[in-house]
Amino acid sequence: MAEFHKADVEKLIDGVLPWPAVQDMMKSAKDTDRFDKYIEILQERVPWDEQILLPLTPSLFIIARHGARVVKCRCGHEFGDYRVNWKLSALIHVRDDEESLSKVYKGREMPDPTWVQVREYICPGCGAQLEVEAVPRGCPPDFDFLPDLDTFYREWLGRPLPDTAQFKDLTPDLVAEWRA
Amino acid sequence: MAEPTLLEQLRSNEKAFEETGNLFGLQSLPRKEKDPGTYEAVWHILSNVCNLAWEVGCKVSSSPIAVEGGDALWALHLPTGEAICVSRGITAHPGLLAAMIRNFIELGYEEYPGFNQGDIFENNDPHYGGIHSPDFDMAMPIFYEDKLVAWASCVSHVSDSGSVTPGSVGFLNPDCFSDGICISMEKVGENDAFYPWYEKRVRSRTRTPDFVMGDARGRLAGCVALRERVHAVIDKYGLDFFVDATKEYVEDSRRYAVSRVRTQCVPGRIRKSQFKDLAMKGQHVILNKQDVDCLFNLPMEVEIDADAGVRFSLRGASGTVPFGENISPTALKSGLLNGYSHIIGFDMFNSGPEASWEVETAPAGSWANPFEVDYTASSGVAWAPAVMWMSNLYEVFGRLFQMRGFVEEMAAGAATTMTAEFAGVTQLGYYLAGLTLEQASNGSPARGFTDGENSAWCIYTPNADFGNAEVTELYYPIMYLGRNIEPDSGGYGRFRGGLGHTAVWMVYGTPSGIEYQCGCAGMRSKIVSNHGMYGAYPTWPDAPSYAHDTNVQELIEAQKPLIHERGPATKPTIETNIEAADLQANPSAPFLTRELLQNYDIIVHPISGAQAMGDPLERDPESVVEDLNKGWTSPRVASEIHGVQTTMNGEYVVDSVATKQRRSEIREERKARAVPFKEWWDAERQKVAAKENMADAVCAMWRSSMQLSPEYGAELRSFWDLPDDFEF
Incomplete structure (x- = not known):
């Protein structure tokens, strides 16, 4: 069985692992400690110390701090409780007319702004473009992933987290506050 | 004791699965455990038997897409229908074939008309689980010493299904009565031969009966070849081993799928919106009710529970459409199995993974479950919304793999699928209607570690193959003026999707003129796809062109420039180089040309690239410059989207200092223009x-x-x- 080291995973993340090695990684049995190696690498790369519980995207992480679980960007900007869609705490730029769409799509590439809008979610801290949605007006933002963190750590990794949080989408609660 | 009937075996299997959670109640895999070498060897032998059937069947077939592109599939099944292993080819179908065999059993066909060696059964009827009329599903029982031990099955996509418009991509069909020839769960032959009335129906109700019957004989030849080889395998390894091992392969595959989810994903809830347009208002349609623009809602919600059970929901799916783009739940599940086989359950591709997930019944009356409410809904090209919905699967699991660190398994969303069909008298003097294979070779999705591959991937078959241009020219009265990589067609991100390609055709040699159907098997013209993970911009809409009644003959005689590529988005070559009485530089697709295209008319038909991944400002500047120097991206996109600044030294060279500065400025500009x-x-x-x-x-x-x-x-x-x- 092939063995993959932390350095291989680092190269993989950076897109510089040679293709034969990537193929080997694809074809071989997976390394059972990959998650731990991955977290270790990511933890070393961020400029802050809180423990990464789960990487949500290459830029966003759920971190643990004082019993809370918070979505945090690589740059350190925080987006709040992981059970609330982080997009509601981001900056947003929406291209919903020809002028703004034409900055990205030219001529025949142009979609029809009465059918679709392009939403760019931007980190207020570092200006990273975290996600782009292309949806018709009226579509709520996708809550891409709400993890069942406690089940994951307790039952799949076999090491329960020191505290627990209810597996529940709290986004509607925030929206209710906005409505009030 | 009498052998249980197949229906009794089905019920017994269901009970065993319910009680144990294992298919067939197999709490262990004794054949695998006792002799793993033989177990593995026989698996590969049976897989190769299916591939042999594919080779034989495609070569016997007649349609260009089967012969040249292998757009067909053969499979081996358990007596109760579950697929054991499949050939290469259109892997969207094993689920359908398995469901069809099961349906034969459920409908009591074992008693009447009975199952015998050499019997041929077929279905292409969506009301009974078929996908769409051109996909003919066939099954033949395999007996060994008077015992039904397996089934051989096949699907092939015929050139013309006899629907209201010529060809096989019936997006314009207004209802099921316009879907063409119907084979509704029928016994169509015995003793390895079709009934004469089967051929008479094909000759009566399709436009290209020689091709359609040629494809039928191809299916039959492949199934017979498969049966004979299975007999040889049983002769060698014994019937007991065959019966035991074939069940274990299916359960083994289920276990693999569950294990992959548990060890490489994360439990929770994933949501993915997805949309697809069908803009037909003001277009050439069949019935007045079709003078309407449609937008499909194709949502996917996935819940993964503590036991690694996966549950899919289509809650929110929009209603049926008066076009051939509605799909039966059975066919949609088969499509899902296809996607799953790419992403999760690909070690032994068979019916096993289906037992590891559930699909919530889609809302009755939606495009994904039409018949309870709209029994006459058409499924002429039912794949169209389904492949877009399946595209969600790549992103959904790509995100999950990223979270566990399995970056090598990540993929962004799939490409869209726009088809080209021609109908008319060919240069050889006979009438032909059918697909080219261009759409079977998209760009592949961006990976977590690299760009997608150009023109090398297809969502419904792992054997992406757009066929040889020279062979396509033999079948159809067209000449390739160009077939080249389409710049910037893979979205904009840290890793871009594989680029698509553009075919430029000149109509040539037809005595009658030809219809050009720029068809929809999953494309968009009004919207961009809503994929583009982690901050990447999605690919643009599909935009073909054509020119009718042109000056191309004069240009050729004068040896002046023609057209070999699409050209810039704001200055298409068809406009700069070609004059025509009817020049459609950017018509809303899909469409069927209103008039027959004549010799020297021009078609520019792009095939999409796939989706990108990551913030475009994080793309390696050297990769951007490499694309620039290959002509795969434009200076505008390099500078304005990726922020890469360059100098020229015979070729583009990265200006690292200016790039760093510009990227920093763009990040600040983003923050300045965005709002909370x-x-x-x-x-x-x-x-x-x-x-x-x-x-x-x-x-x-x-x-x-x-x-x-x-x-x-x-x-x-x-x-x-x-x-x-x-x-x-």
């Missing part, structure tokens, strides 16, 4: 309530989604703070 989400939400909900700048198709889609899925509607109203009785 709540601020946008406050303004946007007023616009939503007023339906401001929303196309009729958008409002109609939301209306049907909310009516068919009240819970989904309530969530949408709540998010935008709309009144409880609000309707779009």
